[in-house]
Amino acid sequence: MSSESSKKRKPKVIRSDGAPAEGKRNRSDTEQEGKYYSEEAEVDLRDPGRDYELYKYTCQELQRLMAEIQDLKSRGGKDMAIEIEERRIQSCVHFMTLKKLNRLAHIRLKKGRDQTHEAKQKVDAYHLQLQNLLYEEGKYYSEEAEVDLRDPGRDYELYKYTCQELQRLMAEIQDLKSRGGKDMAIEIEERRIQSCVHFMTLKKLNRLAHIRLKKGRDQTHEAKQKVDAYHLQLQNLLYEVMHLQKEITKCLEFK
Structure with missing residues (x-):
């Protein structure tokens, strides 16, 4: 009986209701892995003006902490070690903030250069299309021929006007950047294109x-x-005159 009962027994199954099965991953885990930190994406969300204020505040705090550490060191004593260590930790945090602000500033500068380069490429492409159209029409553009038709005085006035417009556009771009926000990106891009044209x-x-x-x-x-040619001809004539005068003198002296 015991042998028959042992044969009829079923093996125990260990259930793990709480833990997930091996080889299967939760959807939330994959989503969390897909969300990674990117400073380039953060730049678009941050305000450059606030970052500048944070930079000034961080520098002031660092100066204050350095002065306090120097003061605590001058007092001496083992009791000051804990306070000095706390201020050092705070200083390290502020240094990390400055490093981050520096990286963000470099990213902003790179993005600005890329946008300016793209705008310049667009202007160059439009200029090339214009040249091709003029060439197809048979009116080949030549700046050497245009020089004779243009007034240098008007070109000088155009040069001064263009410089003034560039200064104005640069000031407006700087002002819009200081305000920050995504709404200003379109206006900044328009002024960059105008600057490229100038x-x-x-x-x-x-x-x-x-x-x-x-x-x-x-x-x-x-x-x-x-x-030089006229001067050479004059020299030749003077030489001939001198030669003739010598010949005349010889003839007069001949007896």
Whole structure:
């Protein structure tokens, strides 16, 4: 009987209702792993003005803590060691804050440069399309021919106006950046595009000025060559006159 009963017994099954089965992962675990910290994403959410205020506050706190540590060290005694250690820990926290603000500032600078570069590429692309259209129409654009049609005085006035506009746009961009916020990004981008257009104008005026300078040098060189040729002809004539005078003198002295 005992052998038959042992055969009929079923093996015990250990249930683990609370723990998940092996090889299966919760959905929340995978979602938590997918959410990682990124300072580049944090830059868009932070206000540059507040970061600047935090920077000034952190520097002031560091100065205060350094002064307190120096004061506690000057007093001496073992009782001051705990307070000095606490202030050192606070200083380390402030140093970490400064490092983070420095990284965020570099990220903002890189993003600004990238946006400016993209805007410049767009302007260059539009300028290239314009050149292609003019070339297809048979009206090939030549700045050397345009120099003769432009007034240097007006170009100088355009240069001064462009510089003033660039200064104004740079000041507006700086003001919008200090305000912060995503709403200002569109306005900043528009002013960057306008700045790139003004930079293209300055480059064109610079090229025209160099072309004028080259033409002026060429004209001066041609005039100098003409003067040298006339001077050489004059020297030849004077030499012939002197030679004739010598021959006349010889003829008069001949007996």
